[in-house]
Amino acid sequence: MNVVLLGAPGAGKGTQAAVLTKQLGVVHVASGDLFRKALSENTELGLLAKSYMEKGDLVPDEVTIEMVLERIRQPDCAPGVLFDGFPRTLSQAQALDEKLDGEGKRIDRAVYIEVPEEELVKRLSGRWICRECQTPYHSESSPPKVAGKCDVCGGELYQRADDTEETVRERLKVFFSQTLPIVEYYEKQGKLLRVDGDRDIEEVSAAIARLLEAGNA
Numbered sequence: 001m002n003v004v005l006l007g008a009p010g011a012g013k014g015t016q017a018a019v020l021t022k023q024l025g026v027v028h029v030a031s032g033d034l035f036r037k038a039l040s041e042n043t044e045l046g047l048l049a050k051s052y053m054e055k056g057d058l059v060p061d062e063v064t065i066e067m068v069l070e071r072i073r074q075p076d077c078a079p080g081v082l083f084d085g086f087p088r089t090l091s092q093a094q095a096l097d098e099k100l101d102g103e104g105k106r107i108d109r110a111v112y113i114e115v116p117e118e119e120l121v122k123r124l125s126g127r128w129i130c131r132e133c134q135t136p137y138h139s140e141s142s143p144p145k146v147a148g149k150c151d152v153c154g155g156e157l158y159q160r161a162d163d164t165e166e167t168v169r170e171r172l173k174v175f176f177s178q179t180l181p182i183v184e185y186y187e188k189q190g191k192l193l194r195v196d197g198d199r200d201i202e203e204v205s206a207a208i209a210r211l212l213e214a215g216n217a
């Protein structure tokens with residue numbers, strides 16, 4: 001099964017991916033995580049991505065597509081992939097469809113997590129992330145058991161450089177202008193599932209699980 005998680009910055013894609021990958025037995029492929037990994041390793045790709053990410057802009061399609069397609073070529077992705085943060089433009093969505101089609105595969109479902117804008121800003125300003133495994137936490141809604149440490153792997157928690165209010169506003173603008181058309185793209189293909197993401201993390205997880213089950217019945 002291949003599933004795309006859609007949602008604005010802060011909608012809870014990374015949070016829900018942690019639950020969903022276990023439920024579905026698929027691999028989590030998050031383009032933002034891949035860029036941040038490249039950056040932490042000081043690669044050419046990382047340095048290029050940084051100049052866009054710190055402004056809240058999208059990294060150019062060509063490099064993004066190449067990076068993600070390279071990732072899903074790895075053997076661990078064979079059982080299926082949960083895409084998080086990719087595709088983010090129509091060209092990315094089309095490139096992914098073409099690639100999967102060439103292998104006799106396809107995107108089965110696209111789950112769109114909807115959250116009001118003010119809530120998104122609140123979530124991102126209180127977010128902490130594990131430097132090692134990228135698990136997201138929130139100082140109020142989902143704090144780690146031990147302050148500053150990841151529950152999953154014990155890694156150090158940090159705040160993302162693009163989570164400042166100014167950059168968050170820009171990321172939201174970019175989402176509504178460049179990524180929202182993808183919602184319609186998947187809707188036209190009859191693959192879209194909409195989820196109200198403005199409730200507790202567990203309730204959102206349960207709603208997604210129900211929708212995916214109903215969709216496969």
Ligand code: AP5
Pocket residue numbers: 007008009010011012013014015016031032033035052053054056057058059060064084085086087088089092123124126127128136137138139141142162171197198199200201202204
């Ligand atoms: P990326 O890393 O993909 O960031 P994003 O899309 O902006 O999304 P976020 O990771 O900020 O939010 P999320 O939905 O994962 O929320 P989370 O679960 O953490 O991209 C970063 C940058 O990389 C882009 O700006 C761009 O420059 C570049 N990039 C990446 N992909 C690209 C692509 N395909 N093309 C071009 N450029 C690309 O949750 C947020 C917070 O809320 C957490 O603190 C969490 O604990 C909390 N929370 C979650 N759910 C709930 C809930 N139900 N109730 C209360 N709190 C909650």
Ligand code: MG
Pocket residue numbers: 013014015030032085
């Ligand atoms: Mg994320």
Ligand code: ZN
Pocket residue numbers: 130131132133134135150151152153154155
């Ligand atoms: Zn961790």
